[in-house]
Amino acid sequence: MAGLFDTLGTAQRGLSVVQSGLATTGHNIANADTPGYSRQRSVIEASLPQGTGAGSIGTGVEQISVERVIDRFVAERLVRETSRQATLDTEASIYRQIEAVVNSQEGGGLAGDLTSFFDALQDLSNASDPGQSAARTQLFSAAESVVDSIQRYDSQLRGFQRGIDQGISGVLAEVNAISAEIASLNQKIAAAEVAAPANDLRDKRDQLVLSLAEKVDITLVSDNQGMLSVRISGGLPLVEKDIAFELQAVVDPANPNAFDGSFSQVYYNGAGSFFDATSLIRGGELGGLIEARDGILAGAIRELDAFAYTLADRFNTIHRGGLGLVDGNDHDFFADLSGQTSVDDSARNFALSVDIDPSQGGSLLHIAAGSVPNPVTGGPEAAPGDTSWWVERLNVLRTGTGATYLAGDVPGTPTGTAASVVGTLTKWIGDIGQGARSAERSLAQQDSVLGAVRDRRDEVSGVSIDEEVAELVKLQASFQANAKVLSTISAMLDDLFAAL
Amino acid sequence: MRITQSMVSRMAMQQLTNQRGRLARTQEQAATGLRLNRPSDDPVDFRSALSMKDSVSQTGRYLRSIDLSRTRIRATEEAIASSTEVVVSAKEKALQARSTTNAGAGARAAIRVEIEQLFDQLLDASNTRAAGGGYVFSGVASDTASFAQTGTFVSGSPPPTVAFAGDDSAVAVEIDEGVQIEVTRSGVDVFQGSVDIFAVLGQLWQGIDQGDTPAGQALIETAIGDLDRALDQLNVQRAHVGGADAKADSFETRLKSQEQELITQVSVLEDADAYQVYSDLAAQEAALQASLAVTARMQQPTLLDFL
Numbered sequence: 001m002a003g004l005f006d007t008l009g010t011a012q013r014g015l016s017v018v019q020s021g022l023a024t025t026g027h028n029i030a031n032a033d034t035p036g037y038s039r040q041r042s043v044i045e046a047s048l049p050q051g052t053g054a055g056s057i058g059t060g061v062e063q064i065s066v067e068r069v070i071d072r073f074v075a076e077r078l079v080r081e082t083s084r085q086a087t088l089d090t091e092a093s094i095y096r097q098i099e100a101v102v103n104s105q106e107g108g109g110l111a112g113d114l115t116s117f118f119d120a121l122q123d124l125s126n127a128s129d130p131g132q133s134a135a136r137t138q139l140f141s142a143a144e145s146v147v148d149s150i151q152r153y154d155s156q157l158r159g160f161q162r163g164i165d166q167g168i169s170g171v172l173a174e175v176n177a178i179s180a181e182i183a184s185l186n187q188k189i190a191a192a193e194v195a196a197p198a199n200d201l202r203d204k205r206d207q208l209v210l211s212l213a214e215k216v217d218i219t220l221v222s223d224n225q226g227m228l229s230v231r232i233s234g235g236l237p238l239v240e241k242d243i244a245f246e247l248q249a250v251v252d253p254a255n256p257n258a259f260d261g262s263f264s265q266v267y268y269n270g271a272g273s274f275f276d277a278t279s280l281i282r283g284g285e286l287g288g289l290i291e292a293r294d295g296i297l298a299g300a301i302r303e304l305d306a307f308a309y310t311l312a313d314r315f316n317t318i319h320r321g322g323l324g325l326v327d328g329n330d331h332d333f334f335a336d337l338s339g340q341t342s343v344d345d346s347a348r349n350f351a352l353s354v355d356i357d358p359s360q361g362g363s364l365l366h367i368a369a370g371s372v373p374n375p376v377t378g379g380p381e382a383a384p385g386d387t388s389w390w391v392e393r394l395n396v397l398r399t400g401t402g403a404t405y406l407a408g409d410v411p412g413t414p415t416g417t418a419a420s421v422v423g424t425l426t427k428w429i430g431d432i433g434q435g436a437r438s439a440e441r442s443l444a445q446q447d448s449v450l451g452a453v454r455d456r457r458d459e460v461s462g463v464s465i466d467e468e469v470a471e472l473v474k475l476q477a478s479f480q481a482n483a484k485v486l487s488t489i490s491a492m493l494d495d496l497f498a499a500l
Numbered sequence: 501m502r503i504t505q506s507m508v509s510r511m512a513m514q515q516l517t518n519q520r521g522r523l524a525r526t527q528e529q530a531a532t533g534l535r536l537n538r539p540s541d542d543p544v545d546f547r548s549a550l551s552m553k554d555s556v557s558q559t560g561r562y563l564r565s566i567d568l569s570r571t572r573i574r575a576t577e578e579a580i581a582s583s584t585e586v587v588v589s590a591k592e593k594a595l596q597a598r599s600t601t602n603a604g605a606g607a608r609a610a611i612r613v614e615i616e617q618l619f620d621q622l623l624d625a626s627n628t629r630a631a632g633g634g635y636v637f638s639g640v641a642s643d644t645a646s647f648a649q650t651g652t653f654v655s656g657s658p659p660p661t662v663a664f665a666g667d668d669s670a671v672a673v674e675i676d677e678g679v680q681i682e683v684t685r686s687g688v689d690v691f692q693g694s695v696d697i698f699a700v701l702g703q704l705w706q707g708i709d710q711g712d713t714p715a716g717q718a719l720i721e722t723a724i725g726d727l728d729r730a731l732d733q734l735n736v737q738r739a740h741v742g743g744a745d746a747k748a749d750s751f752e753t754r755l756k757s758q759e760q761e762l763i764t765q766v767s768v769l770e771d772a773d774a775y776q777v778y779s780d781l782a783a784q785e786a787a788l789q790a791s792l793a794v795t796a797r798m799q800q801p802t803l804l805d806f807l
Binding site: 032095102111118122374375382387391422423427451460462466470 | 501546672803
């Protein structure tokens, strides 16, 4: 049989549960705008009843725990989609920069310089002054602009590559810092959860996991102690329970897998092993940066190289057949690059030939304008009024299809399908535009996917002020009711004591 | 579905960002007047526009070629025209000389001097230079005077001779794909073809110089016949030049309309549709303002407001 004091205890427990409910609601309201915060809920149940001869009598309420309201499936998706979004965002921003370099709509760019170069060639074939000195000078400066443009494109693209390479080292430092923090939180959570769920620590860890997912694609494994192990693709653990392993940027020119010896590779340093894990890195900002550096930019640069080589090769082949005003034929116009082991780096090495460039001891008189040896002197040089060489050949150069080099081809053995010089350049620019467009589109799509996942997360775990205020009202009423019980028993006890 | 505070504010921000992005695009199109501001705006059309612009440039090059060809065509034409005048005058003098055979040495001497002047005029015409200084009748040897005179007119001696010093060729330029026109004529064909006009003038001079002798008369008679043939020769050459000029004209007309056509096509590809852009601009601005107004009121009422 329960006594008055027992009921006093029931009311007192009721009050304390209400108070802790208030604390939870207050916590929720306070954190309504905290990023990554999951709303919490007091879990209460009726406390164990007291058995009496007349049956069991209730002993009030007790608080079991305070738990986070989360959707595990959404949390996992959020990690995955965040990673993907970071990759696409990185790639799209790189494409925007590349596109700005090659955009011919502003200032004409290389396409415009090539047009001026062809204009100058046409003018050379129309020059009526003996020796065509003005037309030769004009052609020379137009050719210099083409050379400058190709080299500028090359150095700008390589500059981006260099910047991205430095970015990779920066991201690795962040990854390591986050891994270390997750490992230390793992330890704290395991220690705390011996007693009760460490809700806020878990929220904090979830936030860190999301930050890590932004950097690199990860998979998660949790254990029964509440520790969370984080792995990157290939199963390499970044965090194993309370131990964090590091990724390091290593410049190793001897590494055969290194895309460019002067760039950093990502090395995995953990559990006694230290090796190049660059190819294992996927997703996140890191994956995006590596793809941008070794894939997108490297591809764009190598295609520019192939174009530069093709241009020099085709132009020289035609030019060598024509006659200059001294020494006859067989002079290169652009520097001969056929000594390279591959057409790579042709843009960097693109230049006017030593025969032509006065600053290298050449002479503009070597520019081929004529086709037959001077009939007056007997040759081998062309007559001063002979400007017939480029008649009909300019079009062959401009739109005629011929041997086209692809990235990495060996000089002398082009493997590309026959295309024109203008067509090759147009295709290069168009391909970059296509890449930029796809990246932009994928990013927009991913933005909406990620938005939907975030919405779902907020739908489940977000704080709704309405709900919390309703809860407050309820708790207030509950507090009043419990207090009433307390005061009623107090009055009864007073009566009892007065009767004594 | 639970709607929470963070969802509402994120959605609103996302909307605003999207709308601002769209508006920025449209504003850019309105500012530049271009639909294609960068390759990714429409990679396929961008490529087409680029290669079409290349064709526009090539058409422009041919038009320029035609422009430049005109200076040499004109110079050649004028040289032939003034040579024709020389020949016509020479024939008049020859006829005079024939009829004044008996009129005395004084009149013949005057005619002889006039022939000498005509000879010089012809030599000048044959050594015409185009703008830029090239000799138009020297073919590719354009820095060499086309004709060189040996000897001078001395009464009683043979007349001076003139030899061709240039290259026996005409200069051709390209005025359309695979189409060439000759902008000069071969000096040999014009002045020393089937008729050597210099020699004919020399002959005439010699005939007049020899005075009233049967040999002199015969020389004058032959010269008169040769001058007629010289006139034919010059006319044929002039017709060639006129033909090149006419061809240049007709190609110019055609290329200009072709260029216009191409420019129109480029414009269709890369220019923004002004009406579309301005109406989009207005619509998007209105939408953005509405969104801003909504966002400003996003601090939506909660239950608190009613307690």
